[in-house]
Amino acid sequence: MSDIEIRDDRAAGRLEAVDGAEVVGHIEYFVLESPGRALVPVHTVVEPAHEGKGIAGALARELYAVAGREGVPVAPLCPYVVKWAARHPEEAPPADRELLRAAKLWLAAHPGRF
Numbered sequence: 001m002s003d004i005e006i007r008d009d010r011a012a013g014r015l016e017a018v019d020g021a022e023v024v025g026h027i028e029y030f031v032l033e034s035p036g037r038a039l040v041p042v043h044t045v046v047e048p049a050h051e052g053k054g055i056a057g058a059l060a061r062e063l064y065a066v067a068g069r070e071g072v073p074v075a076p077l078c079p080y081v082v083k084w085a086a087r088h089p090e091e092a093p094p095a096d097r098e099l100l101r102a103a104k105l106w107l108a109a110h111p112g113r114f
Contacts, residue, residue, distance in 0.1 A: 006062045017055045024050040027059045037072045040103040042114045044080040060084040075099040
């Protein structure tokens with residue numbers, strides 16, 4: 001895991017774990033603008049050859065760190081991020097129910113996005 005770099009490709013809505021020139025994992029997310037700004041992770045993927053190395057956890061941790069630096073909450077819809085947040089409450093504050101509801105509505109209104 002020490003050679004993995006995590007990059008935020010905001011334009012693509014992806015937080016990527018990169019090993020050299022290879023993307024070995026990512027979290028797909030979108031930025032919710034209303035009723036309040038939030039980062040909404042939707043899907044986490046780690047390439048099979050890199051599973052079990054802590055990459056998904058590092059991606060989730062960095063997503064919450066990015067949100068913290070930006071002063072916005074995370075409204076997780078990704079099952080992995082939901083589970084990770086429950087195991088790391090000191091790093092992942094609980095999501096506001098209204099933001100989660102708004103995130104689900106946004107996702108339902110944009111079915112081809114993810």
